[in-house]
Amino acid sequence: MDHEGVAASLAELGNTHRLAVFRFLVKAGHHGASVGEIQKALDIPASTLSHHLARMARVGLIKQEKHSRTIVCIPNYHHLQNLIGFLQAECCMGENMAPDAASL
Amino acid sequence: MDHEGVAASLAELGNTHRLAVFRFLVKAGHHGASVGEIQKALDIPASTLSHHLARMARVGLIKQEKHSRTIVCIPNYHHLQNLIGFLQAECCMGENMAPDAASL
DNA sequence: ACTATATTTCTAGATATTTAGAAATAATAT
DNA sequence: ATATTATTTCTAAATATCTAGAAATATAGT
Numbered sequence: 421m422d423h424e425g426v427a428a429s430l431a432e433l434g435n436t437h438r439l440a441v442f443r444f445l446v447k448a449g450h451h452g453a454s455v456g457e458i459q460k461a462l463d464i465p466a467s468t469l470s471h472h473l474a475r476m477a478r479v480g481l482i483k484q485e486k487h488s489r490t491i492v493c494i495p496n497y498h499h500l501q502n503l504i505g506f507l508q509a510e511c512c513m514g515e516n517m518a519p520d521a522a523s524l
Numbered sequence: 525m526d527h528e529g530v531a532a533s534l535a536e537l538g539n540t541h542r543l544a545v546f547r548f549l550v551k552a553g554h555h556g557a558s559v560g561e562i563q564k565a566l567d568i569p570a571s572t573l574s575h576h577l578a579r580m581a582r583v584g585l586i587k588q589e590k591h592s593r594t595i596v597c598i599p600n601y602h603h604l605q606n607l608i609g610f611l612q613a614e615c616c617m618g619e620n621m622a623p624d625a626a627s628l
Numbered sequence: 629a630c631t632a633t634a635t636t637t638c639t640a641g642a643t644a645t646t647t648a649g650a651a652a653t654a655a656t657a658t
Numbered sequence: 659a660t661a662t663t664a665t666t667t668c669t670a671a672a673t674a675t676c677t678a679g680a681a682a683t684a685t686a687g688t
Contacts, residue, residue, distance in 0.1 A: 423547075424540060431538025435646085439531045443614055455665060465648050470666055472646090489655050489664050497616065504611055507604065510547055539676085559635060569678050574636055576676090593634050593685050 421502045429479045429503055437464060438472050442481060445495040452482075452494035525606045533583045533607055541568060542576050546585060549599040556586075556598035 421429070433439050440462055445452055453461075459469050473493060476482045483494045525533070537543050544566055549556055557565075563573050577597060580586045587598045 423543065427538050427540045427543045429538075430534045430543070434531050434533070434535025434538045436528060436531045437646090439527065439534070443527075446614070446616065456663090459665095466665065467649075467667080468647055471648095474666090475645095486654095486665095491665065500611065500616065504608055504616075507608055510550070512550065512601065512604065512608075541676090560633090563635095570635065571637080571679075572677055575678095578636090579675095590635095590684095595635065 421506060425479070426503060426506050429481060429499065432476055432479050432481055433503075435472070437462070437468075438476055441469075441472060441476065441493075442495060445482060445493055446497075448495075450494070450497075452485075452492050454490040454492050456490060458493065525603075525610060529583070530607060530610050533585060533603065536580055536583050536585055537607075539576070541566070541572070542580055545573075545576060545580065545597075546599060546604075549586060549597055550601075552599075554598070554601070556589075556596050558594040558596050560594060562597065 433442060441458055444458060444461055448457075455466075455469065455473065458464075458473075459466060462469075464472070473482065473484065477484050477493075480496055480499045482496055485492045485494065537546060545562055548562060548565055552561075559570075559573065559577065562568075562577075563570060566573075568576075577586065577588065581588050581597075584600055584603045586600055589596045589598065
């Protein structure tokens with residue numbers, strides 16, 4: 421994942437609703453949750469939720485699988501790990517560098 | 525850092541310019557870099573950069589210290605670690621949970 | 629006092645996001 | 659065929675972000 425991709429993904433997670441959706445999906449587990457289940461749990465109007473989910477899918481934070489009528493949303497753990505890895509590597513330079521790193 | 529705070533910080537990092545600034549500051553080290561140095565390195569108009577820096581400071585991603593005429597910007601490693609910690613803890617649940625986690 | 633430097637604040641236009649109702653689509657059940 | 663359910667697409671208004679020139683502020687040097 422390059423600079424632009426990282427920024428795009430962080431921007432998607434940087435919205436209260438979408439962060440809540442992602443956290444919910446992670447808690448739901450690797451088999452995910454349907455749009456309807458998310459909607460009920462987080463109480464977001466259908467069209468609004470659909471819009472947010474589409475954005476998250478677009479950058480690869482989640483996958484969406486159609487099972488007959490319902491659409492199941494699955495968090496992409498791999499993608500998040502990439503994101504975290506980027507932040508660790510590019511923004512923390514190994515681990516820490518300041519003399520007072522211990523206090524962080 | 526709570527849900528809202530995390531979302532706000534991720535949103536700030538979710539902008540190409542600001543992510544570039546943050547990365548530059550981390551590379552600059554714990555003593556940071558002046559606004560002018562950032563401006564020269566990343567070639568962003570002064571007023572635009574000032575705006576982005578103010579936003580980053582507002583959520584705590586960086587600190588700004590005035591030294592006579594110049595303002596030095598210092599990355600807040602602690603803040604980023606908190607952010608990473610939140611993502612690890614809240615969005616990865618320990619490490620991995622799916623039977624096929626290896627394939628992720 | 630005057631000039632140069634560093635940075636911000638003001639301002640405003642262009643663009644993007646957020647929100648959600650209403651209508652549309654698709655699949656299953658009756 | 660019709661109704662029901664799940665979800666999307668359309669649409670539009672409200673709000674926020676991004677951008678950058680111009681003017682303002684603050685500090686230091688001459």
